[in-house]
Amino acid sequence: MxxxxxxxxxxxxxxxxxxxxxxxxxxxxxxxxxxxxxxxxxxxxxxxxxxxxxxxxxxxxxxxxxxxxxxFSHIHHSRGIERAHSTLAEKLSELVTLLRDEQYALESYNRVLDEAYLNIANKSASSADILRHAIDILSEATADTMNQGKERVQTVVQKSVEMEAIRQELDEYKRIANTDSLTRLGNRRAFDETLAAVYNNEQLRNYTGLLVVDIDHFKKVNDSFGHPVGDKILSTVGTVIRANLRRDAFVARTGGEEFAVILSDSTQEECMQAADRIRSVLANTPFKNSKTGVNYGPITLSVGVCMATAADDPLDLYHKADIALYAAKNSGRNRTVLFEEGMRKDSGRNWLIYRR
Structure with missing residues (x-):
């Protein structure tokens, strides 16, 4: 061959x-x-x-x-977090050492007091010598301890200031890591963390609803007007959703043209009302280029709603809210649908992508 x-x-x-x-x-x-x-x-x-x-x-x-x-900020944000954590650990180690030194100084001072007491209790020396010697020992030890204490207080204050600055830096890194750069809302990572927390608290779970929101026919918008226009519309939609909810509502862009809202301390009726409110306001929001006069709208939303008590865990809650969203899409779009048992569960999505 x-x-x-x-x-x-x-x-x-x-x-x-x-x-x-x-x-x-x-x-x-x-x-x-x-x-x-x-x-x-x-x-x-x-x-x-x-x-x-x-x-x-x-x-x-x-x-x-x-x-x-x-x-490559996606890499260097994580490096910044690691660096801040390392610095914080170093400062904490220095503070622990300082406190140990303070403990040693107090133990030494206690030994001085014991020595002064023994001198006072010494019956072989004259009273004047005993008092003079004891006073000298106590005066010197007290002065040294006070000076060392002042220095350590100043050092502790300085370390506290430094650690507070590092904590703020860590908070800022976390905020960046959990923020969608386009809409300035939470991102998928922040959403997953917040949704998981719902099931860590039984009382929170009893009064929490999830809204899964999707822009209708958004692909047509991108195809007709281009992605830069699409990005501006996404940003505006995010702003409208945020502005028409309570301040304590959690809002995230979970991917593409999809958003999610977690409403705590809310009944099913309140969740449905909130969904219809943002949907109605957006449908009446003009999307028009002020320079060219081109009208990009109307822009409408479909919303699926599910209460946390209707699901076993965060994945199940997202699944069911998304089934309701799919039902809203199938029934004509620009509407809100509440999840109900018996809805068709094969919504055409691959649910494994949500296992993250």
């Missing part, structure tokens, strides 16, 4: 070329650096390539991380 001979030119090993180039420029071969140089090699981002070329062989890790934070 004759073996066929290939005439194809061997494909260059891109990974090896990039690694070699990084080594020649003295760049550490770590994943986040490799991603930068890989993108530069592909030429998909000319500005990134230009910035890396400007660094030449003088690139420090700080310079590279600064570029990475601009172009």
């Amino acid at each position: 004759q073996t066929a001979t290939s005439n194809k030119t061997p494909t260059p090993d891109i990974a090896a070329q990039i690694t070699h180039a990084m080594r020649m420029m003295g760049v550490a071969p770590i994943p986040r650096n490799y991603e930068l140089y890989y993108e530069a090699y592909l030429g998909s981002n000319p500005q990134l390539s230009k910035e890396l070329a400007a660094l030449g062989s003088r690139a420090t890790q700080e310079d590279l991380d600064a570029i990475g934070a601009r172009y």
Whole structure:
């Protein structure tokens, strides 16, 4: 049997070329650096390539991380969280050491008091010598302890200020990580966390409803007017939903043109009223380009509603609310449907995608 001979030119090993180039420029071969140089090699981002070329062989890790934070924030947000956690742990360790020192100082002071007491109780010395010696010991020990105490108080205050700043930094990282960049609402991660918390509290579960909201015919909007217009409409829809709910309502964009609302301390009737309110307000909101006069509307919503008591867990609650949403779509759109047992459960969706 004759073996066929290939005439194809061997494909260059891109990974090896990039690694070699990084080594020649003295760049550490770590994943986040490799991603930068890989993108530069592909030429998909000319500005990134230009910035890396400007660094030449003088690139420090700080310079590279600064570029990475601009172009690959999805990686560097998590690195920032890790860095803040590490700093916080370090500050806490310093504070614990300080408190241990304070404990040692107090124990030493107690030993001084014991020594003074023994001198006072010494019957072989004269009264004047006993008192003089005891007073000298106590005065010196008290002065030293007070000075050390003042210094430690100042240090504790400083550590507390530093830890508060780090805590705020961590809160900001979490806010960014849980925020949808387009609508400034919560994202899917924040939604999953908030929905899970409902089932950690029986009282909360008894009076919580989930609204799953979807923009009708949104694909047609994107196809007709382009994604930039679609993004503006998504942002406006998010604003309208947020503005027409109580301040304590949780609102998230869970993906594409879909939003979710978690209403706590609410009855089924109140959840339905809230859904109809945002749907009605949006249907009457003009979507028009003030410069060109082009009308993008009307924009309408379909809403599925399910109460937490009707579901076994967060996944089941989302599933049932989405079945109700599908029923709203099938029955003509621009309407609100409450989940009821017996609704057709095969809504055409692959439910495994929600297991996250």
